[in-house]
Amino acid sequence: MTRTLDQWLAYQETTNVHEIELGLDRVRRVWQAMGAPRPAPLVITVGGTNGKGSTVALLEGMLRAAGYRTGCYTSPHLVRYNERVRIDGVDAVDADLVASFERIEAARGGTTQTYFEFGTLAAIDLMARAGVDVAILEVGLGGRLDAVNIIDADLVVITTIDLDHQAWLGNDRDSIGREKAGIARAGQPAVVGELAPPEGLLEALRGLGASIERAGSSYWWETQGQGTPEATWRWFHTDGTVRALPRPALAAPVQYANASAAIAALHALRARLTVPDAAIAAALARVQVGGRLQRIGERPLTLVDVGHNPQAARALAAWLDAAPGGGKVFAVYGALADKDVGGVIAALGTRIDRWFLAGLDGDTPRGLPAAALEASLAATLPDASREAHPGVAAAWQAAREAAGEADTILLFGSFFVAGAALSTRA
Structure with missing residues (x-):
């Protein structure tokens, strides 16, 4: 039976008795049955408590301004489910999502999947089929046991750590930080976007062998005329790099931290990506994200x-x-x-x-x-x-x-x- 997108989404809510069921075994099993596709040659995973969606959008804008084809996966959506998967800046169409869900259904056999796991596998599948250059994946909940973590990221960004989803992640910032650190990989860069991150996060990243790029230490920023039309700011790195930039179009003061983390990510990947200052500035001036002021x-x-x-x-x-x-x-x-x-x-x-x-x-x-x-x-x-x-x-x-x-x-x-x-x- 051919289902519409709405029918598929309703069906997915019935395939697992748990709305949230953390763990990688089930979703990895289905992903492997699909041929274990990698969404792109280069993968950036973004986790944290707040700022994930803005950071994803800023990375997407900077990379696209530099000429790269991107795939983005974010959640939840605001109005339409299609917002969750973007290929080169365009939301996935119903027919493509439905075709991907059909492939997932054929591969999963008797393995249960949650609504979020279906969506994660569809995003990976669609990006791989589209042949994008860079995939940017947003963690749904936590990190270590989130479905997105079946993919080994070439770089991770962890934006902020605060108390949220304590029933699954722990009751203090250290515990939550350790869970979110689980998206990092040994020898790969991990950008920490918070100026005062919990020690639990840093300990876990060091234990995993990640190469930490930390706000306020590895890189930092300063603003001039914040809140005025003439506002500018500068981004600095300990290697001597200085970038003079226009203020972000995103309104809140916290967006300087999100933008700085996105720039730090691209700086850490400079051996594999060429993103000139002009592309970064162009994205800062135009990137907007729905539902963020x-x-x-x-x-x-x-x-x-x-x-x-x-x-x-x-x-x-x-x-x-x-x-x-x-x-x-x-x-x-x-x-x-x-x-x-x-x-x-x-x-x-x-x-x-x-x-x-x-x-x-x-x-x-x-x-x-x-x-x-x-x-x-x-x-x-x-x-x-x-x-x-x-x-x-x-x-x-x-x-x-x-x-x-x-x-x-x-x-x-x-x-x-x-x-x-x-x-x-x-």
Whole structure:
């Protein structure tokens, strides 16, 4: 029976009783039955808690500006599943994904696969068939036992480490760092993009024999006029390399760290890749990523962001602190049950003038109802102005009705919030 893409995705949710089942044995078995394709001659794997999607997009933009054909795998998607696989900057089409799923199904026999594992194998398969020059793979959860890790990367980037997915990865930054370090390989470069990474990450990378390129040590950056149209910045390496660059089109201050990590990755691969400064500058000036402080409206300024943990909320707070304008900030916020809602709220604090809480229990079994969000907000910020709504659409409508032209509406907290906002806008 021929299935549509939507039918395949629904089917994949039934092939494993576990939504998440970490481990490489099952997915490796199917990959080997497919002939163990390598997605590209050169593979970059990107892991970390936050900043993965932006770093992937920056690497893709820089490489494509230099003339290389790229394949990218990211997750989750915002609006359409096809966003997860890009071949030379273009989202995979339904027919190609369906054909890949059919090949996976024929190869797996009785081996169960999760929804994410199907997607990972499809991405590898499609990139290999397209003959791309460089594959850029984003880790879904953790690193060591994530399906992406069946592929030996030529270089890894680990962006940041913070508390998230503790049920699978551990309850402290050291434990989580050790899990994320598992994507590195002996003798291959590992770019650490965080200025103060946990020692557990560094110990694990050293134990694996990776060649560590560390922010603030191997490379660093400085900004000039940050937040102004004339802003520039410089990237430095201990080998004496200096690059003068335009500010990233991506808005948040944290994007300098993501861009610096992407540049460090390409610098470490310079014997295999030629990426001139002009290509790096061109990508910085134009790369945008959906759901990362994405502007979807003006007057009031309306932004969508997928920040869903305290570290991401701190990055949002830094952007709000640096943003010009004196209007009020209205937050449309929804979250999943396994997230540190109190930590997110505390990170933003009184920067939010009014909270419009959106229940996500109607979108996913993992979604928190609005009442639970309101209870967390009351416990964390008892005096915060707030109102609860059954879903994103109702919360956003209420925020629009309350906001003036000089105000800001920030929709954030989950990919489900971002996806609902972008789907409505579309």
